[in-house]
Amino acid sequence: MSSPYALPSVTNRHEDSALVRAYRGMRPEKTPIWFMRQAGRSLPEYRDLRVGTDMLDACLTPELASEITLQPVRRHHVDAAIFFSDIVIPVRLAGVDVTIVAGRGPVLASPVRTAADVAALPPLDPEALAPVRDAVTMTVAQLGATPLIGFAGAPYTLASYLVEGGPSKEQLRTRALMHSDPETWSALLRWCSEITGAFLAAQIGAGASAGQLFDSWAGSLSLADYTEHVARHSAAAIAPAKALGVPIVHFGIGTGELLGAMHGIGADVMGVDWRLPLDEASRRLGDTVPLQGNIDPALLTAPWPVIEAHVRDVLARGLAAPAHVVNLGHGVPPDTDPDVLTRIVEFVHAHA
Ligand code: 1CP
Numbered sequence: 001m002s003s004p005y006a007l008p009s010v011t012n013r014h015e016d017s018a019l020v021r022a023y024r025g026m027r028p029e030k031t032p033i034w035f036m037r038q039a040g041r042s043l044p045e046y047r048d049l050r051v052g053t054d055m056l057d058a059c060l061t062p063e064l065a066s067e068i069t070l071q072p073v074r075r076h077h078v079d080a081a082i083f084f085s086d087i088v089i090p091v092r093l094a095g096v097d098v099t100i101v102a103g104r105g106p107v108l109a110s111p112v113r114t115a116a117d118v119a120a121l122p123p124l125d126p127e128a129l130a131p132v133r134d135a136v137t138m139t140v141a142q143l144g145a146t147p148l149i150g151f152a153g154a155p156y157t158l159a160s161y162l163v164e165g166g167p168s169k170e171q172l173r174t175r176a177l178m179h180s181d182p183e184t185w186s187a188l189l190r191w192c193s194e195i196t197g198a199f200l201a202a203q204i205g206a207g208a209s210a211g212q213l214f215d216s217w218a219g220s221l222s223l224a225d226y227t228e229h230v231a232r233h234s235a236a237a238i239a240p241a242k243a244l245g246v247p248i249v250h251f252g253i254g255t256g257e258l259l260g261a262m263h264g265i266g267a268d269v270m271g272v273d274w275r276l277p278l279d280e281a282s283r284r285l286g287d288t289v290p291l292q293g294n295i296d297p298a299l300l301t302a303p304w305p306v307i308e309a310h311v312r313d314v315l316a317r318g319l320a321a322p323a324h325v326v327n328l329g330h331g332v333p334p335d336t337d338p339d340v341l342t343r344i345v346e347f348v349h350a351h352a
């Protein structure tokens with residue numbers, strides 16, 4: 001099947017790698033491991049590279065984005081790279097004024113709250129994604145046997161930044177819009193789904209071997225609201241990437257009650273945060289779905305024996321699922337000692 005996103009030069013999707021085999025539901029000899037937010041502020045080499053460069057500019061400079069993506073792979077010997085970018089990159093590339101404020105997150109110059117605001121959202125020109133494609137091509141060429149994971153924000157999480165105008169605790173305005181003006185809501189989520197789906201597919205088309213859809217804030221939704229107002233837009237967002245044949249991971253925070261519905265959008269693998277033990281997560285999915293997770297990031301500053309006991313427990317509970325990729329339950333906290341992450345990788349790889 002031909003896809004507008006496929007590049008003819010991509011020949012290796014790393015189907016034999018431990019990561020992709022686990023994502024396909026096979027159990028590789030060694031349990032694969034990578035960390036959400038492994039590229040970033042916990043690494044001194046990242047902080048050095050970023051001096052004087054704005055966050056979104058760094059994401060859109062292919063040489064920089066590629067080098068930052070490679071840093072944690074060199075240092076920790078993780079089983080995957082995750083593309084250094086941000087969920088709001090497609091919003092910026094569509095021409096919406098968004099910046100990342102240090103210590104806070106994405107902030108919009110004008111929040112999107114009315115039918116007129118939504119109607120004025122510009123389409124994303126596929127040509128604008130060139131820096132993303134270039135960075136991925138460059139990165140894949142240097143990664144060799146290590147697969148690259150592409151990612152995107154899910155329409156709900158993306159919409160929450162657009163409506164709130166920045167980070168928020170409970171996405172109150174967002175959920176209010178969903179209920180008070182379902183038509184505007186649908187139009188907004190369709191726009192988010194189109195741009196974020198194109199962003200994800202651009203990464204896969206340029207050579208990433210798997211994709212992860214982050215619906216970080218979906219945990220603020222009831223199951224009924226998720227099912228009625230969100231799920232179909234997330235399904236549409238992953239469709240172009242899925243058409244390229246790669247496995248898709250779906251992840252959110254505090255989404256234990258939504259696991260089945262989130263899997264139901266067409267995800268192959270479910271990411272689990274630290275709240276739900278993996279054996280219970282697996283049970284909720286009928287013990288048929290590969291899982292990713294779920295070391296508690298809060299434990300990264302604990303004494304090593306405490307961390308080791310926790311990682312052992314995560315590995316043991318992960319045996320309930322058809323396959324398991326070790327990760328954190330959310331991103332690496334910025335004050336994490338990188339040596340602790342390296343030690344966890346060594347421990348998981350030694351633990352047959
Ligand atoms: O200057 C800096 O270093 C800013 C910090 C930072 C970084 C390193 C931001 C701002 N984004 C990123 C990169 C990033 N964002 C990656 C890189 C790859 C890796 O994992 O190594 C990824 C996957 C993201 C995805 C992302 N951005 C998500 C989904 C994942 C999650 O953490 O839940 C979300 C919600 C965002 C928005 C965002 N961007 C940045 C921040 C601080 C936030 C969160 C703000 C909030 O709490 O609402």
